[in-house]
Amino acid sequence: MRNVRRTIIGALVLLAVAAWVFGLHLGSTTNELSQIGITNRPVVIEASDGPATPVSTTSQPQATDTPSAVSDSGQQPVLPPTPTATRRAAPSPTATTVVTREPMATDLVLPTPTPFVPASLGLTPPPTERFVLVDQDDQVMIVYEDGIRIRTIPVSTGAPVANAFTPPWSGRIGPFWGKAAFRGTNLWADYIWYLFPGTEGSILIHSVPYTRNGDEKVYDRLDALGVEPASRGCIRISPEDAEWLARWGPVGVPIEITAWSGVIGPADDSL
Numbered sequence: 707m708r709n710v711r712r713t714i715i716g717a718l719v720l721l722a723v724a725a726w727v728f729g730l731h732l733g734s735t736t737n738e739l740s741q742i743g744i745t746n747r748p749v750v751i752e753a754s755d756g757p758a759t760p761v762s763t764t765s766q767p768q769a770t771d772t773p774s775a776v777s778d779s780g781q782q783p784v785l786p787p788t789p790t791a792t793r794r795a796a797p798s799p800t801a802t803t804v805v806t807r808e809p810m811a812t813d814l815v816l817p818t819p820t821p822f823v824p825a826s827l828g829l830t831p832p833p834t835e836r837f838v839l840v841d842q843d844d845q846v847m848i849v850y851e852d853g854i855r856i857r858t859i860p861v862s863t864g865a866p867v868a869n870a871f872t873p874p875w876s877g878r879i880g881p882f883w884g885k886a887a888f889r890g891t892n893l894w895a896d897y898i899w900y901l902f903p904g905t906e907g908s909i910l911i912h913s914v915p916y917t918r919n920g921d922e923k924v925y926d927r928l929d930a931l932g933v934e935p936a937s938r939g940c941i942r943i944s945p946e947d948a949e950w951l952a953r954w955g956p957v958g959v960p961i962e963i964t965a966w967s968g969v970i971g972p973a974d975d976s977l
Contacts, residue, residue, distance in 0.1 A: 880899060883898040
């Protein structure tokens with residue numbers, strides 16, 4: 707019995723010595739691994755198309771755990787890179803973006819602007835001012851803006867008789883009267899602008915006058931626009947051109963009306 711007991715005690719001593727030696731060897735190995743940089747810290751993969759994002763087998767704090775920057779796409783929070791990065795991912799290919807755009811006005815071939823040419827009365831507006839020219843021989847109203855012709859409007863000026871012709875004049879377009887009836891007639895016009903007093907009444911710019919036939923408007927001499935003078939002194943324009951002119955806003959704009967170069971006949975009371 708005494709020999710068996712000695713044998714067991716000897717075996718336990720050998721096991722204790724072996725465990726002590728193994729512990730010393732393991733500590734030395736761990737210290738060597740720490741010295742060469744192999745630790746349990748996260749490994750950083752730096753992608754070529756975005757910020758570095760830590761990747762580790764250990765759990766990382768979620769966005770609700772601690773404040774951190776969030777990318778523009780609202781995805782996983784981006785944490786600062788760990789300074790002990792040991793490997794890099796291969797650069798990912800960069801996508802090619804094709805940018806297209808809608809055609810702009812500068813892409814279009816625009817006509818050459820018509821320069822402003824002063825008419826016979828010599829009224830020359832400042833270069834940046836709007837201007838209206840009524841040419842009675844051509845029966846047109848030319849609208850200029852910044853010295854450029856922007857619209858040509860067919861007109862019918864006063865008939866060439868003593869009591870109806872439109873006299874030459876230069877000044878500024880007066881107030882807008884809107885829709886009104888003509889005195890002593892059943893004629894109406896939807897757009898009226900005042901110019902100056904004439905011998906037989908006010909000289910105006912207005913849309914072609916009309917009478918009512920139920921819900922229908924019966925216009926007076928639409929066929930004369932751009933062709934011949936047929937009014938009683940006013941400058942007539944079509945309803946469509948009058949609507950455009952109202953949007954343009956001519957009140958206060960300089961205007962020149964050239965003289966009719968034809969013969970002015972005797973008064974005609976039928977007009």
